[in-house]
Amino acid sequence: MNENVVIAGGGIGGLACALALARAGVSVDVLEQASAFGEVGAGLQLGPNAVRVLDDWGLTDDLKACAAFPVALWVRDAHGGERLGQLRLGARAQTRYGQPYATLHRADLHSLLLRAVQQEPGVSLNLQTRVAAYEQTPEGVQVTTEDGAVVPGQALIGCDGLWSRVRVQMLGAHPVRASGHLAYRGMVHRDQVPAAQRENVVTAWLGTRLHVVHYPVRAGEWFNVVAVVHGVLGQGHGGPVGSDPQSWSHEAQAADLKTALGPACSDLMAMIDAVTDWKLWSLNDRTPMTGPHEHAQGRVALLGDAAHPLRPYLAQGAAMALEDAWTLGRLSDAAPVADWPALLSTYAQTRWRRNARVQSRSQRNGTIFHASGLLRWGRNSAMALLGESLMDNAWLYEGPPDPLGN
Incomplete structure (x- = not known):
């Protein structure tokens, strides 16, 4: 055209x-x-549905050069440390969905797209x-x-x-909708990650009014760590009350995060302590x-x-x-x-x-991740009983739907 x-x-x-x-x-x-x-921020996860798109664009080799491909998602209790559930990724995702599950730095995804766009003569970048x-x-x-x-x-x-x-x-x-949640984000080199947390997996720690996720990025050389807690900027978290919610980065102190996490287990706290520079975001949506x-x-x-x-x-x-x-x-x-x-x-x-x-x-x-009381008990019981069938998302990972019906 x-x-x-x-x-x-x-x-x-x-x-x-x-x-x-x-x-x-x-x-x-x-x-x-x-x-x-360029892109600011830290890591992101790409399910088989997104990897399928990149593969269709011929960008698989570029993705492999910068991403990690976790073998599993582990869900653990943030306070007691016990394993609540597991979803196998790796070879299982490849077999089940025809594409792997990838984790990578936002800037790396942006860079590989930019390189591909710059090779297209019909694109003017301004x-x-x-x-x-x-x-x-x-x-x-x-x-x-x-x-x-x-x-x-x-x-x-x-x-x-x-x-x-x-x-x-x-x-x-x-106006956008304030979630009432704050995200602390940090990166840590693999050499500084506690030995027990260096597995090639996505680990999600679930607690009361909080959760933490960490996973490898940059071909496994770094780990991205995200801790989400309930709160408002300036009220025990980061800068002054009224901090601009459109500002992407907010300097944050590890002490604020540790206070918000409360009595977390030793494995989780060791991962938190390994991060030396935290940034703080207020999460908004529509x-x-x-x-x-x-x-x-x-x-x-x-x-x-x-x-x-x-x-x-x-x-x-x-x-x-x-x-x-x-x-x-x-x-x-x-x-x-x-x-x-x-x-x-x-x-x-x-x-x-x-x-x-x-x-x-x-x-x-x-809501489920941050549950307490009966909802937390029901969540944990369901993961123990139903296992991977509860955590898998076939409707999602089999996508995207083809608008041409093919």
Whole structure:
């Protein structure tokens, strides 16, 4: 297609979208507000559904060069230390789903997508360019940037994250939802990890009003550690009350985290002590999607966190952005003459229910992970009784659904 599409945002979702569309023959203008392409944050997990997307794009070797491929997910009690459940990954995931389960640093995923995009001649990458507004016409869209430039296109894809400006114009200025949870994130080199925690596994520690997850990244040379607790920035956690919730990083003290964790077991505390530099995030999201109109209207669509920000309790935030992008690429590739309103409508119809389900399941998992009392007892009993069948997510890992029905 000799078409031009404007993409707002050059993060993981925006680059994935650019790659998928460029591979389908669409010319793309990526508008990124930062002065350089890059990702902040720490690790992320990619289930077989997301790895399948990268494999379809020919990026398996790049993924293998930077990711770890855990052999299992272990669930342990944060206070007593006992094993509550296990889900085999590794060879089992490969056999069951045709793709492995991967863990990697956010920056590494972003870098491999950027390298792939830079090899596509139809992609124009623009830094220090932030979308201010857009106007739809019967023939296309006119995107105005903060510096007053106008970028024309046949369609606009908002990949500009939780605080998306494209979303605000499309759906109205609705505030994000504060989860009441804070995430402490840190990285530790494998040599500094306690020997008992160096296994090639994802370990999830569940406690009352908290959980901690750690797993290998950077081909196993580092471990990503995330501790989620209940609280508010400035009230015993990090900076002053009123700290900007849009700021990605907040300096934090290990003492605040240890106070929030309470009487955790020695294995968990040894892992916490191994981290020498913590960052603190306030977790925000939006209510689950209610219909396709929240994904696309006319020639404008939303992708990833701009459409369906997720709490991190199903480890699918990056995966859903990759799935969104792959779906757009499939639809574009199958349309030699693009009717963008129709194409984006199909995209929205294909994606919104799955994304809403992942949003709802992620929120529910947070309640289950942090349970106390009878709910905690029921959770532990169910994991002991049902084992892997409770922890596996075939409906998720067998995806993404093919919009073409193949």
